[in-house]
């Protein structure tokens with residue numbers, strides 16, 4: 001069979017934030033090819049795909065697999081409609097975060113899809129290939145919803161993949177035609193860039209985080225072995241200059257992290273690493289020095305607040321002291337340091353917001369991202385608010401504002417605080433001089449260019465009175 005894998009996105013999608021390779025689809029491509037199926041991948045994030053181009057690929061395909069982010073529900077539904085207009089009988093399977101978080105509802109959100117897969121797709125897509133060849137019944141397949149005589153029914157319960165080392169490495173050749181890793185304002189990865197995942201889940205339970213572990217039994221914190229990870233890095237060494245490690249919590253198991261970098265230092269790997277999800281409580285000098293030598297260039301911390309009571313409210317289990325130590329160590333290693341902060345916890349008053357801005361400015365950060373708290377499906381805050389009838393169970397997300405009885409600030413105040421935070425953090429002379437020095441010392445002018453782009457866009461948006469901040473998730 002031939003599978004056409006798609007990552008939908010609206011036109012110009014790739015200008016909104018950093019775009020990394022569609023790793024989820026690359027794993028599906030790998031297991032399908034391993035089973036002897038043909039695979040093609042089209043990524044609307046990486047190129048503007050015409051209807052003719054889609055039709056052309058459809059003609060030689062037996063089934064479609066589409067990854068869906070909640071943010072991209074609309075383009076996903078539009079492209080699904082186009083597919084069914086072009087070929088009403090072609091099976092259309094959806095999967096990815098939106099399907100895993102929204103489950104049954106995902107088939108209503110994407111009315112032209114036939115089957116929705118929750119959780120990991122590697123084993124399920126092979127079962128679905130069997131079904132499409134008449135060798136298996138949908139009712140016997142785990143982790144799916146499908147249409148049956150006009151109603152939406154489920155297959156067997158979701159299963160997770162216990163031993164991640166059994167999975168083949170992602171089929172990166174399917175996206176060799178594309179370029180990834182360019183960031184609009186933040187840190188741009190040296191080309192060619194790819195992404196890599198070494199673990200699934202996170203052992204912590206931050207209350208704002210939309211964790212699959214909150215509602216998928218056994219999702220837990222599962223890790224690939226250090227050997228398996230290093231083998232994959234060696235396989236891509238020479239083909240890719242940079243790798244974004246997209247784990248939710250890559251350094252959670254420090255022993256494994258030490259082993260990975262020890263092994264990398266024994267090889268002649270020449271790759272630059274970007275670590276997205278790092279917790280401050282995993283910072284230690286010996287580990288960071290190994291990371292530096294092995295090619296780590298960027299580290300991103302979830303700092304969230306400059307108030308200990310807010311960190312405790314979020315069950316973040318870190319201290320302000322630990323934050324200072326970790327960011328200080330990362331600066332010592334001359335890593336490019338990004339951090340994200342949240343405003344709007346229901347215990348927060350204006351004083352808390354001011355403390356967080358002051359705290360962010362007191363840290364030697366290269367990029368700070370300030371976002372309003374959003375109660376999103378999959379987070380324990382959202383589940384509690386539903387239980388307390390503050391949010392309807394059908395509402396995917398809700399801003400933490402007074403109007404929703406979810407916070408102490410109005411939407412206008414939240415937007416004013418976050419906009420002001422960006423201005424206060426980025427429009428500091430010592431910050432600007434620091435970035436110019438770092439740009440010159442690193443001879444990496446993309447930082448300055450991105451910084452200038454940010455200033456211009458920030459001012460333009462402010463003059464136009466537009467929101468510059470809404471959900472910008474940028475490294």
Ligand code: B12
Pocket residue numbers: 017018019020021022023024025027028064065066067068069070071072093094095096097098100101117119120121122124125195197201209210211212246247248471472473474475
């Ligand atoms: C890397 C990453 C980013 C990067 C790059 C994004 C990119 N598009 O290139 C950056 C930082 C830019 C980013 C931005 C954002 N992100 Co993000 N991101 C991730 C992260 C950490 C890893 C994604 C990944 O590669 N996972 C590894 C692969 C193997 O898993 P996977 O993609 O889920 O695929 C598996 C299954 O889902 C399934 N599957 C997937 N597709 C399909 C298709 C079919 C047909 C089948 C059968 C199965 C299937 O099988 C795959 C293999 O097991 C995830 C969290 C996570 N751990 O997954 C969050 C996550 C995907 N991001 C999320 C969000 C909300 C965002 C933002 C909207 C945040 C914001 N407010 O701005 C933005 C914009 C998102 C966008 N549209 O791109 C949410 C999505 C929630 C949702 N309901 O859609 C996640 C899940 C985080 C979370 N816990 O909530 N993100």
